[in-house]
Amino acid sequence: MDKGYENERFESLSIKTTTANKFRKYCRKISKSQSMTLLMMIEFFEDNKISPMESMGTNMETLERLIKKRINGVIAIMKDIEKNQTKPTVTMMQSLFKEAEPKRKTLILEKKDFKKNEKPHFHEERKDANEH
Structure with missing residues (x-):
């Protein structure tokens, strides 16, 4: 039985045999009763504002x-x-x-408060290392 329509009575429609056979075959194909198939078709046309007469x-x-x-x-x-x-x-x-x-601190590579005539010791060592 169709859910929600169990208590409704049946009506008969007069349609041509070839149309009825084609409709029954379609109902079996989509696994719905004839009443539900016809109802779904009508609702589809109404919901989509489509007429079977127009392109x-x-x-x-x-x-x-x-x-x-x-x-x-x-x-x-x-x-x-x-x-x-x-x-x-x-x-x-x-x-x-x-x-x-965090703010990055600059690396101290040499002393800045040495005397003008005096050279820092690490520069001399570097020169020696580069010469060899």
């Missing part, structure tokens, strides 16, 4: 335009999020990390 060409073009508009809308939303949320947040985080970094 699908114009409706498919309309559907394609609608999908493109929605995709463009999603892209615009993502760009807005990136511009107004992601980039400012990244900039703020980077500035916080720059302030939190």
Whole structure:
């Protein structure tokens, strides 16, 4: 039985034999009862505003335009999020990390308070090491 329709009574419809056979074969193919198959078909046409009398060409073009508009809308939303949320947040985080970094001290390689005539000892040693 069809869920939700157990208590409804049956009605008969008069349709041509070839159409009835084709419809029954389709119902078996999708594993639904004849009532549910017909109901699904009617709802499909109503929901999608499609008439079996008109061509699908114009409706498919309309559907394609609608999908493109929605995709463009999603892209615009993502760009807005990136511009107004992601980039400012990244900039703020980077500035916080720059302030939190320990300041690097310069290495002392030679004494700066030696007498003008006096040469530091380590320079002489380096010259000797380079000459050999």
